[in-house]
Amino acid sequence: MYSFTRCKAISCPRYTTHLSEYCLTHDPAQHLDSTLSSPLLDSVSLSNWKCVKEDLSDKRILGSLFSYSTFREVSFAKTTILNSNFSFCLFEECTFDESTIRYVMFSGSTFTRCTFLNSSITHTNFNGSIITRCDLTGSDLYYSSFAHSHLHDTKMEDCNVRKADFRHTIQDNLSFRWSNYREMMG
Amino acid sequence: MRIHQHFSVVGFCNTYVIGDDETKDALLIDPGHADIELIRLFEQHEYTIKAVLLTHRHSGHTEGLALLKKLYELTTYAYEDPHHPIIPNEILTIGPFEIFPYLVGGHSRDSVVYKIRDALFMGDALRAAGLGTTPTHRLAEHLRDELNRIFSSLDPQTLIFPGHGPPSTIQSELLFNQRLR
Numbered sequence: 001m002y003s004f005t006r007c008k009a010i011s012c013p014r015y016t017t018h019l020s021e022y023c024l025t026h027d028p029a030q031h032l033d034s035t036l037s038s039p040l041l042d043s044v045s046l047s048n049w050k051c052v053k054e055d056l057s058d059k060r061i062l063g064s065l066f067s068y069s070t071f072r073e074v075s076f077a078k079t080t081i082l083n084s085n086f087s088f089c090l091f092e093e094c095t096f097d098e099s100t101i102r103y104v105m106f107s108g109s110t111f112t113r114c115t116f117l118n119s120s121i122t123h124t125n126f127n128g129s130i131i132t133r134c135d136l137t138g139s140d141l142y143y144s145s146f147a148h149s150h151l152h153d154t155k156m157e158d159c160n161v162r163k164a165d166f167r168h169t170i171q172d173n174l175s176f177r178w179s180n181y182r183e184m185m186g
Numbered sequence: 187m188r189i190h191q192h193f194s195v196v197g198f199c200n201t202y203v204i205g206d207d208e209t210k211d212a213l214l215i216d217p218g219h220a221d222i223e224l225i226r227l228f229e230q231h232e233y234t235i236k237a238v239l240l241t242h243r244h245s246g247h248t249e250g251l252a253l254l255k256k257l258y259e260l261t262t263y264a265y266e267d268p269h270h271p272i273i274p275n276e277i278l279t280i281g282p283f284e285i286f287p288y289l290v291g292g293h294s295r296d297s298v299v300y301k302i303r304d305a306l307f308m309g310d311a312l313r314a315a316g317l318g319t320t321p322t323h324r325l326a327e328h329l330r331d332e333l334n335r336i337f338s339s340l341d342p343q344t345l346i347f348p349g350h351g352p353p354s355t356i357q358s359e360l361l362f363n364q365r366l367r
Contacts, residue, residue, distance in 0.1 A: 001188045004304055004343045043188075063188060083189060085345075087358060103191045107314075107358040123193065123200075125352035127315045128362040143198075145352050147315035148362040163198070165315065165351070168364060 002045045002065035002085065015047040015065065024048055087125075096121075127165075147186070187283075187303055189347065190227055194218030197246020199349055202307060204283065205233050211281035214238045214260075215300065215307050216349060220250030225257070236281045239272075240264035241309025242294045247349060265289060265296040272298055288336055292329025293318035299336065305345040306336075306356075312346065314354040317365035330366055337366075 005016045007023035014023035019030045025048060035044055036054065044064040051069060057077040064084045072092045080100040088108040097117040107127040111134050118138040129149045137157045145165040151174045158178040166186035190203040199218035206212070212233035217224070228235060238260050240248060254260060263270045263278065265287075272278065274289035286301040293310040297318070300307045310318040312333060320326040337344075342357035359366060 004341070083191065083353075085355075087355060103353055105353055105355065105358070107354060107362065123191070123352045125314050125354055125358070127354070127358055143351055145314045148364075163351075167315070 001043055001063040001083070004065075005045075014068075015045060017047075018043060018045040024050075188231075189305060189345075190231075191347070191353075192224050192227060194246070194250065195221075196249055197244075199246045200347065200351075201250070202347055203227055203233065204302060204305075205231055206282045209282050210234055211236045211283070213280065213283055213285075213302070214254075216241055216247040216309065217250035217254055218247050220253040220257075224250070235260060236283075237270075238262045239285065239300055239307070240267075240298075241300065241307060241311075241349060242297045244294060244310065247309065265298045274298070288332070290329060290332040290336070292320050292325050292332065297329075301340075301344075304341070304343070305347060306340075307347050309349045311348075312359070312363075313348045313351045314346070314359070315363045315365075317363075318349075326365075334366060 007014045007016055007026055008021045009026040012023060012026060016023060017030055020027045039059055041059060041061045041064055047065055047067050049066060049069040051074050052072045054074045057075040057079055059079050061081045061084055067085050067087045070090045071094050074094045076096045076099055078098045081104050083103045085105045086109060087105045091111045091114050094114045096119055097115055099119045101121040101124050103123045105125045106129055107125045110130045112132045114134045116136040116139050120140045121144055122140060122142045124144040126146045127148055131149060131154050132152045135155045136159060137155050140160045141164045142160055143163045146169055147165050148168045150170045152172045155175045156179055157175055161179050161181055161184040164184045166184050188205045188207060192201040194201055196219040199216060201217050202215040204213045210232050212235050214235050235258050261270055263272050265272045272287045274287055278285045283302055288299045290297050290299050290311045297309055297311050299311055311329060312318055317326060317329060320329055337356045340356060344356045346354040
């Protein structure tokens, strides 16, 4: 499980990584290769990480911290993500297709042109997120929460939204076609 | 410290197992339902369950206790428990864990929130972007005030693990939980 340890640089508000006593800004020479080449990312701390065109597919990400990170064109396809913290992140053109995401925090994050096709995304926190031009078709969203999120031009078709929380959302061209939307909250 | 979630199909409650990687001691919070998956979790990590902490005594959060007591030697802590009562605002040390209990009431008379390191285990006091159900509006206001008092005294990155639904942080709740305003 990750911990919140502040970077040793004076007055830096960021968190250390699992490899150093400093954050990625104050110690940019950290070698992430061994972490990223492993099929299992357990208790990894990479807050404020700028991740571009990385292939994180088919991995298991457990108890890890990635808050305030940027992910651009990153593949999480068939990845299992459990008990991890991706809050206040930016995701652009990322794919989470056929992934298993459970007890994960994405609150306050922005998703643009991302896909989550045929995924199991249960007990996951998307509160306050901005989701634009994303496709979650065929996914199980049981007990996930989208409260206070903005959902634009997004498909949640053929999804299980039982007990999913959509209260206080702003919805603009959001499609729930074939989904059990009467069973959601909000 | 490692936190594992287990979803109880009975009562739709989250059960939490908090394990220490070095000593293999573990705490169990709100065993709503004991099934093979939960027992496999203990065995897989070779945990010794040192104690059970109850956030409150509603059946959806305690029903697994009877079976688990048959399998393991368990000490149960709860507010006003006749044998092992939780004393609010008094640190309880169990193995490698330091537990700070807050009595919040609201949802039920005995509702307790436990702070263990960077994490708060909320029971039914709070759910992500919502407040726990309360019998009256006055109790809802009391609960909101208690939670705001606790949250204002802690780091905003403190993790929140509710009895139902997904996890959160104090920061997210202060931003996106209208019921706390």
